[in-house]
Amino acid sequence: MSQLNVTTLNQKFAIPGQLEFTEDESGLIIARIANKQALSTISLQGAHVMTFEPTGEKPVIWLSPAAKLARGKSIRGGVPICWPWFGAHATDSTFPGHGFARTVPWQVVASEALSNGSTRITFELPQSSIPAAQWPHACRVRNIVTVGKEMIVELVTENTGQAMFEIGEALHTYFAISDVDKIRITGLEGCAYLDKVGDCQRRTQAGAITITAEVDRIYLDTDSDCLIDDSGHKRSIRIAKRGSRSTVVWNPWIEKAAKMGDFGSDTGYRCMVCVESANAAENVVKVAAGAAHSLHVTYSIEKAM
Numbered sequence: 599m600s601q602l603n604v605t606t607l608n609q610k611f612a613i614p615g616q617l618e619f620t621e622d623e624s625g626l627i628i629a630r631i632a633n634k635q636a637l638s639t640i641s642l643q644g645a646h647v648m649t650f651e652p653t654g655e656k657p658v659i660w661l662s663p664a665a666k667l668a669r670g671k672s673i674r675g676g677v678p679i680c681w682p683w684f685g686a687h688a689t690d691s692t693f694p695g696h697g698f699a700r701t702v703p704w705q706v707v708a709s710e711a712l713s714n715g716s717t718r719i720t721f722e723l724p725q726s727s728i729p730a731a732q733w734p735h736a737c738r739v740r741n742i743v744t745v746g747k748e749m750i751v752e753l754v755t756e757n758t759g760q761a762m763f764e765i766g767e768a769l770h771t772y773f774a775i776s777d778v779d780k781i782r783i784t785g786l787e788g789c790a791y792l793d794k795v796g797d798c799q800r801r802t803q804a805g806a807i808t809i810t811a812e813v814d815r816i817y818l819d820t821d822s823d824c825l826i827d828d829s830g831h832k833r834s835i836r837i838a839k840r841g842s843r844s845t846v847v848w849n850p851w852i853e854k855a856a857k858m859g860d861f862g863s864d865t866g867y868r869c870m871v872c873v874e875s876a877n878a879a880e881n882v883v884k885v886a887a888g889a890a891h892s893l894h895v896t897y898s899i900e901k902a903m
C-alpha cells in the first residue's frame with residue numbers, strides 16, 4: 599500500500615465522533631482520537647503517540663512545547679518507538695541512535711471502535727520505510743495503540759524471513775509530572791542497572807528512584823510494573839508491561855536539556871521523566887524465523903497515594 603493522503607485516510611479509517619486524520623502545517627499527518635474516555639494525537643511519522651489525556655485528568659504524556667514536527671526528525675516527547683536497536687547501533691555509529699523507526703512514515707492499516715468505548719488504531723511499518731542497508735531482514739512490524747481510560751501500546755515484530763534476527767527496542771515514553779522534585783519511581787528496587795551517566799558501571803537500585811541530577815539508566819532483567827508517584831499532581835502513573843525485560847529511566851537535567859534545544863523553557867526538564875519499557879543491552883530479543891515478539895505496555899492513572 600502506498601502512502602495515503604488525509605482525504606483517503608479519513609474515507610478508509612475515520613470513526614465518526616472518535617477518530618479523524620488531519621495534516622499538520624509541517625505536512626505530517628496526525629491521527630486525532632477524541633472519545634468519551636480520552637484525547638490522544640498520534641503522528642503517522644514514527645507511529646508516534648504525541649499526547650494522551652484521559653477525560654478529567656491532566657496529560658499523562660509530556661510533549662515538549664518546543665517539539666519540532668518535521669519530516670525525518672524525531673519528536674521530543676510523546677512515545678517515540680526505538681526499533682530495531684536501542685541507543686547507539688552495536689557496530690555502525692553512522693546509523694541513527696535508537697534505530698530508524700521513529701523518524702520514518704508508517705501506514706494506518708486498521709481502526710476500530712471497541713465495545714468498552716476505547717478506540718484502537720493499528721500502524722504498520724511499510725517496506726519502503728526500512729533502509730535495507732541498516733536492516734536487511736524480512737519482517738512485519740505493527741504498533742497497535744488503544745486509547746481509552748488507559749492507553750495500551752503494543753509493538754509487534756514478526757520475523758517473516760528464513761533466519762533468526764535480534765532486536766533492541768523501547769517505547770521511550772515521556773511522562774508529564776508536576777515537578778521533578780515531587781516524584782518518586784517505584785518498582786525497580788533491588789534491580790541491577792547500567793548507569794549511562796559516567797562509564798556505564800553496573801549498580802544496584804536501593805529503594806525508590808528520586809531525581810536530583812542527570813539520570814540515564816538501563817535496568818536489566820525486570821518485568822515489574824513501575825509507578826511514578828507524583829505528590830504534586832496527587833496521582834500515580836502505572837506502567838504495566840509484558841514482553842519487556844529492561845526499563846530505562848532518563849532525565850537529562852539542566853545542561854543536557856539545554857544542549858538539546860527542543861525542551862522548551864530552561865525548566866522543561868523538570869516537567870518530564872522517561873520510563874521506557876525496553877529490551878536493551880543484554881536483554882535484546884532473538885526473534886526466530888516465523889515467530890513474533892510483542893512488547894505490550896498499559897499506561898493508567900491511580901489516585902490514592
Ligand code: BG6
Nearest residue numbers: 672695696770794814815846848
Ligand atoms: C534515552 C537514552 O533512552 O534517550 C539517553 O538512555 C538519550 O542516553 C535519550 O539521551 C534521548 O535520546 P534522543 O536520541 O531522543 O535524544
